[in-house]
Amino acid sequence: MKDFLKMDGVDPHALAEKLTRSGVEIASTVHPMDGLSKLVVGHILTCEKIEGTHLNKTTVDVGEDEPRQIVCGAPNVAAGQDVIVALPGAHLPGGKIKKGKIRGVQSDGMICGLQELGFADGVVPPKYADGIWVFHDPDLKAGMPVFEALGMDDYVLDFDITPNRADTSSMEGAAFEVGALIDQKPKIEEVSVQADGPDWTGDFTAVADEKIAPKYYLRKVTGVKIGESPLWLQRRLWNANIRPINNVVDATNYVMLLTGQPMHAYDARMFADTKKIEVRLAKEGEKLELLNEKLIDLDPQDIVITDGEKPFGLAGVMGGFNSEVKDDTTDVILEAAIFDPALTRKAALRHDNRTDASALFEKGINWDATQKSIDICSLLLKENADATIDEGTLKATDTVKAEKVITTTASRTNKILGTDLSMDQIVEIFHKLNFGITTNGDEYTVTVPNRRWDIFIDADLFEEVGRIYGYDNIKSTHPETGELAGGYTEEETKVRHLRNLVEGQGLSETINYSLTSEEMATTFVKKPLAKVMVNWPLNSARTTMRQNLICSLLDTAAYNFARKQNELQIFENGRVYDMEGGDYHEHEHLAAMYVGLAGQSNWQHQDEKIDFYYVKGQLEDLLEMAGVKADVEYKAEAIKGMHPTRTAAIYIDGKYVGLIGQIAPILTMTDKNFLGKEIYVYELNLDEILPLMNKGVKSKPAPKYPAVERDLSILVDQDVTDASVEAEIKDNAGKYLVQVDVIDVYEGAHLPKGKKSLAYRLTFLNEKDTLTDAVVTKAMDQVQAALEEKLSATIR
Structure with a gap:
């Protein structure tokens, strides 16, 4: 920058702050020699091999009365070289240099490569990548500090350049930008070539x-x-x-x-x-x-x-x-x-x-x-x-590219920026930017040089005026428009409520890319639709818009498993994408993943391993807390990517709304991080769930009258589902039945082949009167009769 501008007295940190406030972010301001000391130029006088080792014993002139003896193991060290020497007491990124003996030979310092001074491997010239740095400058003398020679005594400002300001990628472009902020015109020399x-x-x-x-x-x-x-x-x-x-x-x-x-x-x-x-x-x-x-x-x-x-x-x-x-x-x-x-x-x-x-x-x-x-x-x-x-x-x-010419007005400039700048102030700003400008009353015309190809319309000129004038100098004012009431829509409120409920169950929220591979986009989907492909994907794993969230949760799980985080309870709320009938569609989904133990391992309790029923219980609690009163049915179905016998499709009032189950082991066998892990998931289509959610949850006092519990044990065929049994119980138990719980499931010895035993606890309650045994017995008789008739159950 000093080649183009007078930088004397310019504080680099203040300049970095000013540049960032003007719209060109400075990622860091570094002084490479900070923290380093006692590094000088040394001239190697002699270099002898230490027998039986890869080491060399050197004597080095470091500008002192006597040369220093230094042991060096670099393969390119030789007599006659000018090198970097860290004297005893020197501070390097790797620590402090001390006198000592190496293989019994006294060493009073260290001959350094650039890496030892903090240089990244990627910038060290190949010739010196595996050895010490060697100077070839005759003006350097033994004992001189090395920082100026190596360019470490100056400040380095790292421009974090956005695509719209690629002009600052060059030193000349950066000089014009800095010059505008410190009110100097950069000295850009013309080039003349005399061919010989x-x-x-x-x-x-x-x-x-x-x-x-x-x-x-x-x-x-x-x-x-x-x-x-x-x-x-x-x-x-x-x-x-x-x-x-x-x-x-x-x-x-x-x-x-x-x-x-x-x-x-x-x-x-x-x-x-x-x-x-x-x-x-x-x-x-x-x-x-x-x-x-x-x-x-x-x-x-x-x-x-x-x-x-x-x-x-x-x-x-x-x-x-x-x-x-x-x-x-x-x-x-x-x-x-x-x-x-x-x-x-x-x-x-x-x-x-x-x-x-x-x-x-x-x-x-x-x-x-x-x-x-x-x-x-x-x-x-x-x-x-x-x-x-x-x-x-x-x-x-x-091809010749004409300079852009833009005409606008000072009044429009001030209206857009919220400023009260005079025409003279606007002209001065464009002079600082080295843009050509002419004025005619309230109107001004700017000729934009080709080095600023980011400027096309008058709004771009307004941005330049605002940047150079200083955003901090623009007074804060209230907009002159009418007030708009803030808040969330009803759907947004419901989605946020669902997220809060899931977090309350102990799950951590994740956010993932909406892009996945073509194969995974339609895995975990009951009825895949046409895929939405990306024209120019970043890589083969990001080619298609996802039709499910489970594929994204698997990516998160793989990242965590690779870092030995094996106990996961995570969820994501986001959009999925498909194409149907020639139109693109987006759908709001919620998915959760469970791996490992239900709770943190502790000596006070026995560990509970997460399984299908644990996750189903979590989902049922979620739907209940969300106020979904409709009948939820779980049907065993085959869905791509899911375990063939531990997966269920979820239906509400006969409409498919999602799935629950275990990820098919065959999907995870190719990644060693997944081996031996049972991964359970559920995914819900919120487009179907949100309309079923009731507003809020109302509390009511505990019942005045006691509830009555009755146990029922039945013998049924193995293919009879719990859902079908509960449906018959609820249809025939009358209006006082408030709860049905499975309390036992048994299959095995002492039962006929192809049969299983199910035990239920039925809870009856009349909130306005005391229930009598006669009423409860009648309800139980009706339930037993229905089970015997509809499901061929044997009452035990």
């Missing part, structure tokens, strides 16, 4: 389709000597979280940081036969090996760079492996272009290969920076790689 090589454009051809590459420029440099970039360039790259590679690749990355224009460097030998570069869409069946050695099958919608015959790069994403700059490369063709953002984004997603370049192309590029970027890159190679710049820029396409 022959004109190459006559012997080379560049062809591009304007629709997919509206701008495509090439320059050629020759006589390149591949090596390390100068330290100033490397430190700027690693402070921007980019790994230095060599002086050619580093130059392209530096230009991308500087101007926001992605660059690519091709080994010119790849085009020696055809002397041609053609930008086109890929052909069916073509393949390409990328720089990361990933072999991809190209899609007809991929933009590729070819030599006129075969592909050498995936445009806007990554170059091909065969075209990369190698150690023996001497001639380089530089590319600066603008590619179709939609096709670039889709190619990066399609091949799971998002890069810094693809991110920039898909969000937008400054159309006016193409020539400047390719010229700067050429100059960097001339300066740092002894390159010769050949005459001429080859332009396959060169």
Whole structure:
């Protein structure tokens, strides 16, 4: 930033706060050397192998009267090197350095790699990734602190850039933004290239389709000597979280940081036969090996760079492996272009290969920076790689983009923002932004430079005025509209009540993606409907809108099981999606999952393992507390993904409203985290449940008269369900029956084959009078007769 603006006296933390308040969030403000001390440049005088070990005994000049003896195990340590030395007492991220002996040899300090200073592995140059850092700067002297040389003495502001402000992805764009806030005009230098090589454009051809590459420029440099970039360039790259590679690749990355224009460097030998570069869409069946050695099958919608015959790069994403700059490369063709953002984004997603370049192309590029970027890159190679710049820029396409001109008024600006700014104040704000502006009475016209491609309409101008004026300076006022009564709709109130009830049962709420795999979308669904597919899924596990919530709960369970959280009682309330009759539909659902024990293990009680009946009891309690008075029936049915004998469909008044049961073990066998676990679930269609919920629960006093209980034991066929027995009891027991409970179930010895014994407790109550034995006996006789007649039951 100091290259563009006068930053003396600007507090970095205050600047970060100001930027965040203006709409460009600063994720962090870091001073890399904080917490580090006593790190100096050392010059290795001697280096001897310690016999029988991988260690070396060195003597190092650290600017003191006498050199220090330091033991070092790095494979690249050698005499004559300038290195980083941590003196005794130095503080490093890994701890404090002390004097000591290593393998019996005295060591007075430590020779460091960049990682030991806190550098991430991903930014350390490959040559030094497994060893110590070696300086190649003749201006460095033994004993000097290393922080300035390594770029650790400056503040680093991390811009958390949103897609609408991709212009701040470049240093020049960030300089314009900061300059507007501190009232300075950035010093952006013009670039002039004096070629010192022959004109190459006559012997080379560049062809591009304007629709997919509206701008495509090439320059050629020759006589390149591949090596390390100068330290100033490397430190700027690693402070921007980019790994230095060599002086050619580093130059392209530096230009991308500087101007926001992605660059690519091709080994010119790849085009020696055809002397041609053609930008086109890929052909069916073509393949390409990328720089990361990933072999991809190209899609007809991929933009590729070819030599006129075969592909050498995936445009806007990554170059091909065969075209990369190698150690023996001497001639380089530089590319600066603008590619179709939609096709670039889709190619990066399609091949799971998002890069810094693809991110920039898909969000937008400054159309006016193409020539400047390719010229700067050429100059960097001339300066740092002894390159010769050949005459001429080859332009396959060169579409001109006109600057946006927007006219609006000061009165409308103030009305929208709630401000009272004068025209002079508005003009001053646009001057700070370096936008052209003319005025005519209350009207003003702004010419937006191409570096701000996020501005299209007058509302965008109002946002700029509000940002630079300061949102904190806009006075708070009440809206002049009529008041709107807040609150929830009746359906929202019922849904929130259900969630509160489930939480009251001890379950934890989860929130999951509405996207799942095509297979899981219709699993756990009694009657699957047409699937709602995503055109451009993030991955194969997120291709389809879910038709059930259980698939999402399984994802949550897998995440927890992998982290040894094996006792789960969770639920989710959300939407499911389907297509029926050509129309898309959304439905409100509620699902719960139970795994493990019913309660926390404790010495005071015996553990209760969750099973089908426990979950069914929880569901029955929920429906009762929600005020659902209708008859609920559970029928054994086969549903995809559910256990064949531990699953029931739930019906209310004959209408299917959900399911309850155990997840089929075959579904969980492929994941070791699920092995041995019984997972029980239920799912309800709230579109059917909500209309059945009564408003509130009314309390009433305890009955004045006592209830009468009678036990009934019957013998029935094994296929007779409890629901059918209870239905007969309720239909024939009369108006005083208030409760029916199953108190015993027995199958096995001492019973006829194919039979089971069921025992029930019937509770009778007359709230207005005392029940007599005669009334209760008559009711019991009617129940017994009905059971014998309808279910062929034997009364025991």
